[in-house]
Amino acid sequence: MKKIVLLLLSATALVTPSLAFAREVTIETRLINYSGNAAYLAVYLTKADGSYDQTLWLAGQKQRYFGALRGWVKAIANEAQISVDGITGASVGGGQMLQVKADLADSLIDAGYVIHVDTAVEHGGEYADDATIPLTSTGGSAQGTGYVSTLSLSL
Amino acid sequence: MRRIHSFFGLGAFVFISFMAITGALLSLQPAIDAVTSAPSAAGQTVAELAAKVSATLPGVERVTRSASGQVVAYYSDTGARLSAVVDPASGAVIAPYQPSGFFTFLTELHRSLFLGANGHIVSGIAAIAMVVLALSGLLVLVHRMGGWRYLLQPARGTLSQRWHTDLARIGMVALCITALSGAYMSAVNFGFVGDGEATGFSLPVSGSGATPAPIGTLEGLAESSIRDLRELVFPAVGDTSDVFTLTTHQGLGYIDQATGEILKFTANSGLKQLYEAIYMLHTGDGIWWLGLVLGLMALCVPALGVTGVVIWARRRANTPKIRDNVRAPDADTVILVGSEGGSTWGFAETLHRALTEAGRKVHVAAMNDIGPHYAKATRMLVLTATYGEGTAPASAGKFLARVGKLQRTPVEEIAVLGFGDRNFPHFCGFAEDVEAALTAIGARTIVPYTTIDRQSPQDFAAWGRALGQQMHHPVELVHVPRHPKTIGLELIARDDYGIEVQAPTVVLRFAVPRRGLGKFTAGDLVGIVPPGSTLPRFYSLASGSEDGVLEICVRKFTGGLCSEFLHGLEPGQTVEAFIRPNPEFRPSHGSKPVILVGAGAGVAPLVGFVRANHRHRPMHLLLGVRDAQSDFLYGAEMVAAQRDGRLTSLQPVFSRAAGGGYVQDRIRDQADAVRDLIASGAQILVCGSRDMASGVREAIDECLAPLGLSSDDLKQKGRYLEDAY
Numbered sequence: 063m064k065k066i067v068l069l070l071l072s073a074t075a076l077v078t079p080s081l082a083f084a085r086e087v088t089i090e091t092r093l094i095n096y097s098g099n100a101a102y103l104a105v106y107l108t109k110a111d112g113s114y115d116q117t118l119w120l121a122g123q124k125q126r127y128f129g130a131l132r133g134w135v136k137a138i139a140n141e142a143q144i145s146v147d148g149i150t151g152a153s154v155g156g157g158q159m160l161q162v163k164a165d166l167a168d169s170l171i172d173a174g175y176v177i178h179v180d181t182a183v184e185h186g187g188e189y190a191d192d193a194t195i196p197l198t199s200t201g202g203s204a205q206g207t208g209y210v211s212t213l214s215l216s217l
Numbered sequence: 218m219r220r221i222h223s224f225f226g227l228g229a230f231v232f233i234s235f236m237a238i239t240g241a242l243l244s245l246q247p248a249i250d251a252v253t254s255a256p257s258a259a260g261q262t263v264a265e266l267a268a269k270v271s272a273t274l275p276g277v278e279r280v281t282r283s284a285s286g287q288v289v290a291y292y293s294d295t296g297a298r299l300s301a302v303v304d305p306a307s308g309a310v311i312a313p314y315q316p317s318g319f320f321t322f323l324t325e326l327h328r329s330l331f332l333g334a335n336g337h338i339v340s341g342i343a344a345i346a347m348v349v350l351a352l353s354g355l356l357v358l359v360h361r362m363g364g365w366r367y368l369l370q371p372a373r374g375t376l377s378q379r380w381h382t383d384l385a386r387i388g389m390v391a392l393c394i395t396a397l398s399g400a401y402m403s404a405v406n407f408g409f410v411g412d413g414e415a416t417g418f419s420l421p422v423s424g425s426g427a428t429p430a431p432i433g434t435l436e437g438l439a440e441s442s443i444r445d446l447r448e449l450v451f452p453a454v455g456d457t458s459d460v461f462t463l464t465t466h467q468g469l470g471y472i473d474q475a476t477g478e479i480l481k482f483t484a485n486s487g488l489k490q491l492y493e494a495i496y497m498l499h500t501g502d503g504i505w506w507l508g509l510v511l512g513l514m515a516l517c518v519p520a521l522g523v524t525g526v527v528i529w530a531r532r533r534a535n536t537p538k539i540r541d542n543v544r545a546p547d548a549d550t551v552i553l554v555g556s557e558g559g560s561t562w563g564f565a566e567t568l569h570r571a572l573t574e575a576g577r578k579v580h581v582a583a584m585n586d587i588g589p590h591y592a593k594a595t596r597m598l599v600l601t602a603t604y605g606e607g608t609a610p611a612s613a614g615k616f617l618a619r620v621g622k623l624q625r626t627p628v629e630e631i632a633v634l635g636f637g638d639r640n641f642p643h644f645c646g647f648a649e650d651v652e653a654a655l656t657a658i659g660a661r662t663i664v665p666y667t668t669i670d671r672q673s674p675q676d677f678a679a680w681g682r683a684l685g686q687q688m689h690h691p692v693e694l695v696h697v698p699r700h701p702k703t704i705g706l707e708l709i710a711r712d713d714y715g716i717e718v719q720a721p722t723v724v725l726r727f728a729v730p731r732r733g734l735g736k737f738t739a740g741d742l743v744g745i746v747p748p749g750s751t752l753p754r755f756y757s758l759a760s761g762s763e764d765g766v767l768e769i770c771v772r773k774f775t776g777g778l779c780s781e782f783l784h785g786l787e788p789g790q791t792v793e794a795f796i797r798p799n800p801e802f803r804p805s806h807g808s809k810p811v812i813l814v815g816a817g818a819g820v821a822p823l824v825g826f827v828r829a830n831h832r833h834r835p836m837h838l839l840l841g842v843r844d845a846q847s848d849f850l851y852g853a854e855m856v857a858a859q860r861d862g863r864l865t866s867l868q869p870v871f872s873r874a875a876g877g878g879y880v881q882d883r884i885r886d887q888a889d890a891v892r893d894l895i896a897s898g899a900q901i902l903v904c905g906s907r908d909m910a911s912g913v914r915e916a917i918d919e920c921l922a923p924l925g926l927s928s929d930d931l932k933q934k935g936r937y938l939e940d941a942y
Contacts, residue, residue, distance in 0.1 A: 097318030099325065129418030132450065136459075139420045185316060187291050188279060189298050190453065208298035 100153035104134035110174025130182035133190030181209040222353040229346035230522040237518035239327040244512025247505035250285035264438035269308025284503030341403030347396035371935035381524040391514030398499035412492040427475035437472035548580035555601030555613030567696040584613035603647035632664035703793035715848030721773040739825020740803040754779040759821035770818035810899040816841025819905030881916035910941035
């Protein structure tokens with residue numbers, strides 16, 4: 063069985079875009095009020111052709127449960143390895159909001175890239191693409207379909 | 218061992234009770250699920266189920282099946298993610314799936330108290346403490362009962378002790394299962410033990426990408442029974458390379474949506490199967506009835522905690538700090554105390570005070586602290602309780618071993634006093650061993666070995682007088698066992714008997730005040746403090762609080778302070794009194810026959826038992842009377858009780874009548890009948906003078922000899938009770 067190893071402390075394999083060509087984007091994911099355990103979330107970016115680009119945030123403590131973030135798992139299936147150094151945090155409870163700030167290269171914006179949010183709750187739903195929003199310079203917000211109430215993007 | 222038990226009990230009582238109560242509530246969940254789930258449609262394959270669900274819910278993404286058989290479908294419908302409980306037989310939606318917020322909340326509370334990792338530590342420690350408490354408690358109980366053989370014999374002691382023992386025996390196995398499985402799950406949670414799961418997660422494989430076949434035809438899904446299903450994830454809509462992800466009881470597999478081929482299957486490891494079995498034991502998920510039983514048993518825990526704290530507090534309160542205790546090297550007299558519950562320390566304190574007032578230098582210590590020699594002490598007074606099979610009490614467990622190592626006695630003179638309860642077959646057995654061990658190494662006994670039955674202050678005072686003669690100065694032992702506050706009781710009626718036969722006996726009836734006395738039943742004791750005394754005298758009650766009157770019988774003893782006072786009492790006058798429960802002496806629960814044997818004033822509690830026998834259980838009363846005309850106490854009332862069924866047989870034995878005798882003679886005459894009753898499980902309760910009690914005991918032993926039994930055997934089982942004075 064092929065297993066992915068999340069390199070929690072390794073140096074990032076991605077070349078950080080230099081600040082001159084990067085913009086800070088803020089992605090806010092607000093969850094609906096639901097009773098149950100806190101949700102695991104994956105916030106990630108796909109390219110214009112739908113292929114995986116990068117992971118922006120993983121919420122949740124235990125790696126073994128990341129497999130329930132099904133869209134994300136499928137997206138990274140072909141990656142040799144990915145680094146989640148500095149982009150992990152606690153799971154998110156019902157009614158709470160997760161705010162993710164990321165420096166993204168200008169070249170990604172308005173270039174057909176899409177931000178995806180997958181959610182999963184123990185003894186509950188596991189939703190690939192719970193919410194998605196295109197990465198555009200105008201930002202905006204989108205409705206979620208499962209545990210996500212709204213997903214909003216501002217630059 | 219008892220210290221370990223107390224330490225963990227006091228330390229973790231609150232947490233363990235909290236875990237037990239939340240756990241007990243959680244145990245309802247599997248049962249509720251089992252009742253509310255649709256029939257499991259066993260025999261169906263996963264392929265059939267998947268086909269049915271996907272027909273009714275085209276947007277189905279995932280189907281789960283809980284251990285209790287509940288099938289939930291997660292599906293997408295016009296942009297919304299929904300979930301519903303479905304009927305596995307038809308695939309039809311039963312209701313929207315709404316996990317109980319109450320149970321989710323409780324589960325988290327139980328697992329971590331909403332404190333995250335720290336909370337998990339707390340619940341893990343609570344589980345381990347519970348294991349330690351169960352095992353240490355078992356060893357304490359074995360010690361108390363006098364050996365493994367007697368583990369299931371009726372519990373003795375105060376109400377708290379008996380509840381504590383009985384609840385522990387009922388809950389022991391269940392609590393061990395729950396606590397051990399809980400501790401294991403905690404250990405897994407902290408990574409001390411593996412659960413057979415990979416630390417990471419596995420990536421899905423790719424399918425053939427060919428045109429999907431109808432779900433019902435897929436071989437890989439048809440091979441699994443719905444019984445084994447845990448979860449089935451459907452391929453994403455429109456993604457032909459995606460696959461079915463099937464999790465079963467056996468493992469995890471990927472199935473091609475076109476060919477039905479199992480592309481990959483990973484079987485669960487043995488470790489994971491172990492974890493799942495333990496999880497099932499702990500939660501009852503899948504075995505709802507076991508969950509309910511374990512949950513119910515968990516409710517013993519708070520009750521065990523409360524009774525345990527009461528026992529501990531009482532023992533502590535009974536262990537006094539000895540004031541002016543002289544250091545061992547300076548003392549001329551050493552008092553050693555063997556105590557289990559702590560009450561013997563109270564007697565030691567009284568003795569210490571009396572000797573100190575007489576000018577002695579006295580050192581008090583636990584028996585376990587016996588020194589190999591004392592610089593100045595020439596005299597050792599050993600006060601010891603005795604336990605179960607004549608075993609040593611807590612503070613004397615190492616005494617015999619220590620004495621056994623001594624070449625020579627540490628002091629010249631000894632006096633051993635045993636405290637016990639005649640209801641135990643090996644009454645003061647340990648005290649006898651102590652005296653024998655000390656004399657074996659050369660000690661000389663100055664006061665013959667004596668026993669004190671049930672903390673009698675009178676017995677103790679008599680021993681003090683004997684000791685005083687040997688020490689050439691009076692030893693006034695006025696021991697006042699702590700007793701509750703007294704309350705004034707007004708005499709409302711008295712009946713006199715036995716004057717003509719030189720056995721003046723009076724039946725006294727007191728009004729029961731509205732409050733202050735508490736509940737009491739026949740066989741309990743009333744402590745009466747006569748004017749000008751601090752020592753209460755105890756009398757068995759012939760009535761219960763439900764009778765609305767407090768009734769006792771008092772035989773007059775010339776020179777007896779309290780009996781003379783009571784015999785002089787006229788209606789309207791009051792006495793200072795309090796109730797002392799006496800749960801040791803009353804008929805056991807059930808419907809087995811009861812043989813009541815009493816004489817003189819000793820009939821009082823027995824009459825009370827007959828009066829309260831509303832359920833008409835077989836009761837046989839043997840009554841020792843001197844003269845039918847003079848002291849036949851309760852004669853008329855017992856005849857009436859026999860008529861209305863509360864009493865099965867009434868057999869008065871008149872000692873002054875021609876051809877008369879004593880109750881023990883009547884027992885011998887009717888040996889066959891007595892034997893039959895005992896063989897059928899009868900319990901014997903004897904109340905009266907010590908002479909009568911020992912006479913009855915001999916007669917019963919003769920009766921039982923053909924059965925290979927003795928009164929000791931019955932005592933061990935709580936079937937032979939004595940209240941002798």
